Amino acid sequence: MKNGILLFIGVFSAVALSWAILILTGFQTYGNLRPYVDDITGDAFPTPMTGLAERGRAVYAELGCVSCHTQQVRRPGFGVDHQRGWGDRQSVARDYIGQHQVYIGDIRIGPDLRNVGERDVPEFDWATWHHLHLYNPRMLVPGSLMPSFPYLYEKRKIVGQPSSRALPLNVGDGYEVVPTERAEALLAYLRNQRLDYSLPEAEDLTVEAWERRHEQEPE
Amino acid sequence: MTTAHSNDPTRRDSPYSTGGIAEAEIDQSTRTPVLFFFSTALLWLLLSTLLSLVTAMKLHWPGFLDGVEFLTYGRFRAAAVNSFVYGWAGLSIIAVGFWLLARLSQSKLPNSPVLLVAGVFWNIGLLIGIGGIFLGDLRGHFLLELPRYSVPILMIAYALVGVWGVMAFYSRRLRVTFVSQWFLVGAFFWFPWIYSIAQVMLFGAPVRGTLQSVVAAWYAYNVYALWLAPVALAAIYYLLPKLIGRPIPHYYLASVGFWSYALFAGFGGVAKLSGGPVPAWISTAGIISLAMLLAPVAIFAVHYFGTLSGQYQKVGKSPTLRFLLVGIVAFMAAQVLMSLLAFRGFQEVVQFTHVQTAFWMLCVYGFFSMVIFATAYFMMPRLLGTVWPSPTLVKTHFWSALIGIGLIVGGLGLGGWIQGARLLDPDIAFLDIARGTLPWLVTASFGWLILLIGHVALFLNFALMACCACLTSPASGRESLFANPPEMKVRTT
Numbered sequence A: 001m002k003n004g005i006l007l008f009i010g011v012f013s014a015v016a017l018s019w020a021i022l023i024l025t026g027f028q029t030y031g032n033l034r035p036y037v038d039d040i041t042g043d044a045f046p047t048p049m050t051g052l053a054e055r056g057r058a059v060y061a062e063l064g065c066v067s068c069h070t071q072q073v074r075r076p077g078f079g080v081d082h083q084r085g086w087g088d089r090q091s092v093a094r095d096y097i098g099q100h101q102v103y104i105g106d107i108r109i110g111p112d113l114r115n116v117g118e119r120d121v122p123e124f125d126w127a128t129w130h131h132l133h134l135y136n137p138r139m140l141v142p143g144s145l146m147p148s149f150p151y152l153y154e155k156r157k158i159v160g161q162p163s164s165r166a167l168p169l170n171v172g173d174g175y176e177v178v179p180t181e182r183a184e185a186l187l188a189y190l191r192n193q194r195l196d197y198s199l200p201e202a203e204d205l206t207v208e209a210w211e212r213r214h215e216q217e218p219e
Numbered sequence B: 001m002t003t004a005h006s007n008d009p010t011r012r013d014s015p016y017s018t019g020g021i022a023e024a025e026i027d028q029s030t031r032t033p034v035l036f037f038f039s040t041a042l043l044w045l046l047l048s049t050l051l052s053l054v055t056a057m058k059l060h061w062p063g064f065l066d067g068v069e070f071l072t073y074g075r076f077r078a079a080a081v082n083s084f085v086y087g088w089a090g091l092s093i094i095a096v097g098f099w100l101l102a103r104l105s106q107s108k109l110p111n112s113p114v115l116l117v118a119g120v121f122w123n124i125g126l127l128i129g130i131g132g133i134f135l136g137d138l139r140g141h142f143l144l145e146l147p148r149y150s151v152p153i154l155m156i157a158y159a160l161v162g163v164w165g166v167m168a169f170y171s172r173r174l175r176v177t178f179v180s181q182w183f184l185v186g187a188f189f190w191f192p193w194i195y196s197i198a199q200v201m202l203f204g205a206p207v208r209g210t211l212q213s214v215v216a217a218w219y220a221y222n223v224y225a226l227w228l229a230p231v232a233l234a235a236i237y238y239l240l241p242k243l244i245g246r247p248i249p250h251y252y253l254a255s256v257g258f259w260s261y262a263l264f265a266g267f268g269g270v271a272k273l274s275g276g277p278v279p280a281w282i283s284t285a286g287i288i289s290l291a292m293l294l295a296p297v298a299i300f301a302v303h304y305f306g307t308l309s310g311q312y313q314k315v316g317k318s319p320t321l322r323f324l325l326v327g328i329v330a331f332m333a334a335q336v337l338m339s340l341l342a343f344r345g346f347q348e349v350v351q352f353t354h355v356q357t358a359f360w361m362l363c364v365y366g367f368f369s370m371v372i373f374a375t376a377y378f379m380m381p382r383l384l385g386t387v388w389p390s391p392t393l394v395k396t397h398f399w400s401a402l403i404g405i406g407l408i409v410g411g412l413g414l415g416g417w418i419q420g421a422r423l424l425d426p427d428i429a430f431l432d433i434a435r436g437t438l439p440w441l442v443t444a445s446f447g448w449l450i451l452l453i454g455h456v457a458l459f460l461n462f463a464l465m466a467c468c469a470c471l472t473s474p475a476s477g478r479e480s481l482f483a484n485p486p487e488m489k490v491r492t493t
Helices: A004-030 A051-062 A126-135 A181-191 A200-205 A207-216 B023-060 B073-105 B114-135 B148-170 B179-204 B211-244 B251-265 B268-273 B280-292 B294-308 B319-341 B344-350 B355-384 B391-423 B430-436 B438-471
Strands: A153-157 A175-179
Touching: A004 B179, A004 B211, A004 B251, A004 B280, A051 A181, A126 A153, A126 A181, A175 A181, A200 A207, B023 B073, B023 B114, B023 B355, B023 B438, B073 B114, B073 B148, B073 B179, B073 B211, B073 B355, B114 B148, B148 B179, B179 B211, B179 B251, B211 B251, B211 B268, B211 B294, B211 B319, B211 B355, B251 B280, B251 B294, B268 B280, B280 B294, B280 B319, B294 B319, B319 B344, B319 B355, B319 B391, B344 B391, B355 B391, B355 B438, B391 B430, B391 B438
Parallel strands: none
Antiparallel strands: A153 A175
């Protein structure tokens, strides 16, 4: 170790090795995935994000949503994500190729969101429920620990006809609450989070496949 | 490879001959930059503790500072974590690193304003970055939240620091190098390398799909494993034999320990992608490397506990040793638990729970920060030529740090495990599980409050000390106050 140059080369190689093996090899093996095209219908999955959803992705980042929510469904049998209604199959690499920035997250202080666009809501329609929930989570889910995001909505005086986009809220006579463009974008992004199509590499990672395997296994 | 150990520099013909620069003179050459970096690091520590306390409270008290955009949880958390890592850790690493490098090289740090300029740039860049996070320019990858426009400033600042680090290493007067120097050179070099890769591959020319998650996981773990941890390990290797007054046993294992650590640590971060939307071999590589890391950790354990064995009565007397011992134990515990819990059976429970936060805190606070505190308690009196003014404040700091981190790691670890176990039962509603963690989250908030008290105590003590040093003449008494025991003197004739 008397030679400083050798030390530098060694130090460099050590970190270069992990980079080459994990990231470079990862890039070679799955860095250029293409959408899967259904032979019969000709549809390509996953569908690309719209411009509005892409703006919503930026809103998701700037509010720090990723610090509480994951966007990855674990396979049936590894955790109980499917029984919680978070998705009927594991999310796989190809599901994310349409996203400019990928936020799979690493902590579930709130529920997983990878399949939130497809999930049923208990009341109202999907968009209205999520708008109301963002506006004030505890209004719909008593005891919820989520922060509220009223600044994504505008309370304004009704001029003429009430807006068709106004939320079903009673905020005083002559006033209404309407989503801002950021709220609409965020919802478009969340709506885009869905796993309602199948991919060949995910066929073994669905609930059906898992239940089939479960039945075959001797008790 | 040298098999000599750092405390046998007494032979006349040895390569340890220094040509007669006194330690005090070397310290003097590092004094201004080290004080500057460390005092700003302390300010960042105070800020990040305050931000972390608010973040922790928001988790169990969602109405606290709610409904205002720039005060939302996600931004507070990003600001707290980034000011801790790039403010406190980043700046204290530079302070401790240069002091150690100069001492280990037995040469004075080249006197120049470059380092100070770098420090000013780093602080400004970070200040702009944290402000940008609150204004909503944060980005969505852990430890990479700092906005685009603050990154170049930080990079320029770090480049200046790096150049200075290389120069300090090359101007060394001792031909031999010690394990502490390898870790320091590694850390100084690894950080800019992983930082630039992450910036380019995630934001400059983003890779496609979940390969981003691989890059992000690789980076986030390596910030700890290849930047924070090596500096702390270097400090332990330097301080422990000095304080105990005996050489490190089996020192010849150090090169094996260093190189195997350097080799395996880089892979550890991807273990957390188990079951995620990435090829399975990637997380498998991470799990294997975390297990392999136990080999260097075992060597470090032999070195540290071997030096300490039979000398534990000294720990009670020296604040430096007390902090150091906590750091060593935390490091060992974190590495062993991390390797164990990486296995998929455990991952099924602890993945995505508060256990992750507990680990993070055990690593960056229980281990890294404790060792930095230890180094500061040793280094500052020698730099300032005066003793710490208040032993009570030192004690307050130690016990606050220990109890605080215990509450945070214990609370989140235990609470997170229960949370994970309950998440595996689909009959328990998610909201009930989330609310079930509330007592544990409150525990962690208390932990943060106690840490804040400790950090205020440290800051007060440091400020008092700096004032004392200004009032008394700097040169008097330093030599007699901090003379090494005779068996550790470097013979210079």
